[in-house]
Amino acid sequence: MSDRAGAEGRLRARLAEVTDRVAAQRRAVDGIVESARDSNADDEHDPEGATLAWERQQAAALAAEAERERDQLLAALDRVAAGTYGVCEVCGRPIPAARLEARPAATRCVEHAR
Template structure:
């Protein structure tokens, strides 16, 4: 299980780095919008800026969800329930946990 803690810590660090990068990207898009014409309907760049802002916001939300999953897995690890399927109660195969350290279910229950 110590390997699991290392995998989860690495995944957490990666998510935090990605979130910091995306936040910087979002700030750049917002800054670009300040320099652009505020009339998106008639500005050919307006739709692009709005799309980019929406896309970055969606990515930020996705990474925040991933970070929440990592935190939940760390909580399960501390509680002693990590690696136990939340549906059937059987152990989650080590290969699945290696591939997806935040897994809450075994392969059979996931499908």
């Protein structure tokens, strides 16, 4: 398997995981909204724990984070197709394999990471 095919396979596998995570978080948000719709509880003043609003915001934030990662992975797949995957966008040197293993959508080498 070529380096390009290996990178594409790893990115697609990670993309599938992240896409599943996006869907699960969106279902969680929808479930919280649905459960609140039929409730007349005053969860904003419930001394027993987190509010439904907080839970909804938490689930929405996790979904948004997963969506950002999904978008980064899609951009990385575009770079694979263009032949620029694994090349630092600042200096043009190869991004170390260990960095790409940890952050598959990385666009910069360690030296130029933000």
